[in-house]
Amino acid sequence: MAVEGSGAVPRSIHALLTAGTFGGLTDGQLIERFVTREGEAAERAFAALMDQHGPMVLRVCRGVLRNEHDAEDAFQATFLILARKARSIQSRTSLAAWLFGVAYHVAVDARSSVVRRRLHESEAGRAKPQAMAEATADDDAPVVREELARLPARYREAVLLCSIEGLTQQQAAERLGLPLGTVQSRLARGRERLRSRLARRGLAPASALIWASAESARAAPPPALMESTLRGALRFADGKSAGMISAAVAELTQGGLRAMFLHKMRMVAGAVIASLAFATGAGVLARQAAAPGPGDEPAAAKEAPRSARKDSLDAAGARRLALGTLAQAAAIDALPRFSYRASYRFGRIDPTRGVAPTLDDLRRALNGPVPEMERQDYRIGFSWDEARVLMEMTPGKSRQDSSHRFWTRTEAWTRYESNDKSSGEFTRAAGSAKIWKSLPTMFDYSYLRVAPHQSWWGRSINNNNSQTMSPIPPEDVSWTSLGTETVGGETCDVLDSPLRSQRLWVGRDSGRLRAALGYELDYDVEAMRDFHRSEALRRIAGKNFATYREYADWAEGQASEDQMTQLQRAWREGPVKPGGKIVVGEYIVFDDYREIAPGVWLPFRETRAFPHAENKIFRSELRVEEVGIDRDLAGRFAELAPKEGDSVKDERFAATIDYKFSAKVGDDEIHERAEAEHASRLEAEELPKARAKKAFAAMVGKPAPALPDSSWIGGPPPDVAGRPYLLHFWSTWGDSCKEDLPRLKGLADRGAIILDMRPFSADAEFIEQDVRDQQFGHPAFLETNASRGVTEDRIGGYPAGVFPYYVFVDAQGRVAGHGLLSEILDKFGPALIAKPKAPESR
Numbered sequence: 001m002a003v004e005g006s007g008a009v010p011r012s013i014h015a016l017l018t019a020g021t022f023g024g025l026t027d028g029q030l031i032e033r034f035v036t037r038e039g040e041a042a043e044r045a046f047a048a049l050m051d052q053h054g055p056m057v058l059r060v061c062r063g064v065l066r067n068e069h070d071a072e073d074a075f076q077a078t079f080l081i082l083a084r085k086a087r088s089i090q091s092r093t094s095l096a097a098w099l100f101g102v103a104y105h106v107a108v109d110a111r112s113s114v115v116r117r118r119l120h121e122s123e124a125g126r127a128k129p130q131a132m133a134e135a136t137a138d139d140d141a142p143v144v145r146e147e148l149a150r151l152p153a154r155y156r157e158a159v160l161l162c163s164i165e166g167l168t169q170q171q172a173a174e175r176l177g178l179p180l181g182t183v184q185s186r187l188a189r190g191r192e193r194l195r196s197r198l199a200r201r202g203l204a205p206a207s208a209l210i211w212a213s214a215e216s217a218r219a220a221p222p223p224a225l226m227e228s229t230l231r232g233a234l235r236f237a238d239g240k241s242a243g244m245i246s247a248a249v250a251e252l253t254q255g256g257l258r259a260m261f262l263h264k265m266r267m268v269a270g271a272v273i274a275s276l277a278f279a280t281g282a283g284v285l286a287r288q289a290a291a292p293g294p295g296d297e298p299a300a301a302k303e304a305p306r307s308a309r310k311d312s313l314d315a316a317g318a319r320r321l322a323l324g325t326l327a328q329a330a331a332i333d334a335l336p337r338f339s340y341r342a343s344y345r346f347g348r349i350d351p352t353r354g355v356a357p358t359l360d361d362l363r364r365a366l367n368g369p370v371p372e373m374e375r376q377d378y379r380i381g382f383s384w385d386e387a388r389v390l391m392e393m394t395p396g397k398s399r400q401d402s403s404h405r406f407w408t409r410t411e412a413w414t415r416y417e418s419n420d421k422s423s424g425e426f427t428r429a430a431g432s433a434k435i436w437k438s439l440p441t442m443f444d445y446s447y448l449r450v451a452p453h454q455s456w457w458g459r460s461i462n463n464n465n466s467q468t469m470s471p472i473p474p475e476d477v478s479w480t481s482l483g484t485e486t487v488g489g490e491t492c493d494v495l496d497s498p499l500r501s502q503r504l505w506v507g508r509d510s511g512r513l514r515a516a517l518g519y520e521l522d523y524d525v526e527a528m529r530d531f532h533r534s535e536a537l538r539r540i541a542g543k544n545f546a547t548y549r550e551y552a553d554w555a556e557g558q559a560s561e562d563q564m565t566q567l568q569r570a571w572r573e574g575p576v577k578p579g580g581k582i583v584v585g586e587y588i589v590f591d592d593y594r595e596i597a598p599g600v601w602l603p604f605r606e607t608r609a610f611p612h613a614e615n616k617i618f619r620s621e622l623r624v625e626e627v628g629i630d631r632d633l634a635g636r637f638a639e640l641a642p643k644e645g646d647s648v649k650d651e652r653f654a655a656t657i658d659y660k661f662s663a664k665v666g667d668d669e670i671h672e673r674a675e676a677e678h679a680s681r682l683e684a685e686e687l688p689k690a691r692a693k694k695a696f697a698a699m700v701g702k703p704a705p706a707l708p709d710s711s712w713i714g715g716p717p718p719d720v721a722g723r724p725y726l727l728h729f730w731s732t733w734g735d736s737c738k739e740d741l742p743r744l745k746g747l748a749d750r751g752a753i754i755l756d757m758r759p760f761s762a763d764a765e766f767i768e769q770d771v772r773d774q775q776f777g778h779p780a781f782l783e784t785n786a787s788r789g790v791t792e793d794r795i796g797g798y799p800a801g802v803f804p805y806y807v808f809v810d811a812q813g814r815v816a817g818h819g820l821l822s823e824i825l826d827k828f829g830p831a832l833i834a835k836p837k838a839p840e841s842r
Contacts, residue, residue: 064107077252155190339383705797714779756780
């Protein structure tokens with residue numbers, strides 16, 4: 001690691017940590033302090049996060065990168081990314097898992113760069129010896145890291161904190177803000193799952209213990225590395241260039257941020273196809289099963305043949321055939337009752353592959369060998385009747401836990417059970433719509449994802465597009481014939497729709513869907529960076545957004561299903577890179593069709609190949625074991641329902657609460673508890689606001705603090721001598737802050753002076769974009785290290801803590817009032833737009 005540049009060195013991390021106590025604070029509370037506080041408080045919060053997680057991050061980087069300098073570069077880049085992305089981390093209690101993932105991917109990126117550089121040097125005949133001897137890598141460590149990364153987030157978090165970071169179970173519970181029993185249960189399950197997976201891959205359970213040794217994992221990073229990383233992170237979070245870091249660190253940091261940006265773009269567009277192999281979410285288990293073995297081909301399918309056709313298809317014919325084929329796949333929607341149970345086996349074909357696969361690669365993978373240690377399996381089932389829906393996953397030969405989701409129009413439960421049935425817990429959601437929309441992957445039965453479905457509980461669409469191969473209605477797009485190809489010994493018409501990102505192979509003799517490809521075009525993401533300001537988005541959302549971050553927040557949290565479909569279509573109509581390449585996501589072959597009801601046919605066997613985890617190719621096989629159209633789910637619901645004393649996490653009300661189930665406790669009492677918890681949290685949030693308002697009130701009638709001379713974005717501050725002006729304290733992440741912008745623009749157009757006042761945690765790049773977009777005619781002030789007041793929680797000499805909030809300064813330079821915009825305009829509106837008096841003539 002080379003640390004470049006110079007400048008004032010902040011207080012040492014030891015000094016920052018001993019200057020005050022952060023004992024008992026969770027990761028989420030530390031992040032909150034970092035993004036909302038200023039000065040030493042923010043530095044101490046970030047230093048505490050580095051102290052807690054630095055050893056784990058460095059160990060991950062060292063495990064991937066054998067060179068110590070490269071590992072330290074990846075370490076620095078990981079914490080620089082945390083500093084920039086702290087405000088947007090969705091689950092702030094899972095910081096260890098988040099950092100583990102970032103560190104691992106940054107280190108892998110660094111390793112790829114090193115390999116490319118050495119290959120280039122070798123080809124040029126100028127390869128140089130290593131500057132330092134490379135550390136000897138543990139041969140088992142990469143496998144342990146990979147399996148750890150594949151654990152469900154809630155289990156991985158417990159294992160990381162207790163087995164990697166060396167915390168006691170009580171300390172981990174305090175860090176996560178969870179009951180001790182919950183942490184103990186998750187730790188036990190996570191360790192057991194990790195041990196069983198390592199055993200299947202030929203590693204002794206001791207491998208995990210050696211790699212995860214708390215003593216070695218807690219070895220502190222070098223003090224110089226910690227100091228330089230803290231210094232760079234604070235500057236980077238402040239929107240400045242972290243000038244003291246090396247070019248390699250800067251490249252890794254920008255690469256990591258760029259990867260996150262592209263991932264978010266693709267997620268909003270519904271293009272995350274490659275992650276369909278496993279379910280994620282609050283306790284959804286990673287689904288992996290062994291690939292099919294040789295020599296077990298199904299019996300001949302009972303199919304309805306049609307006459308072979310020799311003619312080629314025009315556009316109208318391709319459209320008719322595509323719509324008819326997808327209508328077959330959606331025919332089960334008409335059944336009042338339906339259920340299936342299937343075995344699912346899954347395995348990795350090529351553990352060394354690292355380049356994006358082609359369609360031919362996926363086709364070859366359907367017959368490729370799968371190492372025994374890679375094979376896993378489980379059983380899945382999905383059922384509905386007129387009033388109930390049930391989705392179950394139970395272990396096969398693999399030692400996995402079970403999950404059961406069951407819901408009606410008014411009730412929604414998820415039940416998790418340990419493999420040995422010794423423990424279980426429940427999550428209760430607010431109705432069927434929420435649990436349905438939250439499912440990251442609905443069907444391992446891929447045939448049920450080929451066409452969109454409409455059922456009484458909802459449509460098969462969610463934000464990451466994994467309940468259906470494409471949410472865009474097939475009748476709303478054009479279809480093209482790509483000629484014919486042979487699949488499974490049958491000549492097939494190949495039909496393609498780029499807007500649906502889907503390709504179909506339809507048998508000419510059988511009339512059945514024989515194969516399907518999910519893909520995306522190689523879009524020019526750089527050309528789409530201004531999509532949040534495009535006319536297409538305005539038509540969909542009814543507005544544009546000042547920043548991409550605002551657009552992404554809206555798309556992920558507020559957009560309706562129809563708007564999500566329109567967004568994905570708008571994205572897919574965007575510019576494509578030259579060359580016509582496609583990025584393949586999954587290729588599925590269907591056979592053994594059987595009629596389960598008059599006119600309703602399903603394939604009872606399907607094989608699938610797809611890239612995942614650094615483009616490694618996986619293969620799965622699903623065999624339907626049972627299909628029914630008359631199953632009554634009432635009995636199964638009674639079996640799955642919580643019993644007296646079962647642990648429940650209730651998410652139905654304003655605040656999520658944990659309790660032990662009791663039939664004697666009604667919803668009214670649970671509601672009251674949730675409301676009390678919600679009120680307690682609100683009170684804690686309101687305390688800083690109350691203090692800030694009291695401080696503002698004390699300033700009324702007194703001379704206003706002078707406007708700072710520096711730290712203005714968009715130009716120097718205007719001359720306000722003898723003129724009234726309005727200070728607008730706001731933060732880019734609050735929706736309520738944005739609601740005032742149209743009225744502020746109107747005031748600015750009428751001559752009012754409006755100055756933005758932004759907190760230290762705001763992003764300078766986004767503020768600069770805001771200044772351009774708002775066109776107020778005046779710059780924005782960003783509180784920084786150099787411009788902070790004497791005390792904390794101040795912006796430009798004013799108390800902070802309330803967003804949005806306004807201060808009106810009159811023409812005499814006195815603080816005349818404070819409050820919300822409506823309150824300011826009611827009291828001072830005419831004075832705000834008053835013109836300055838012309839100087840008297842002599």
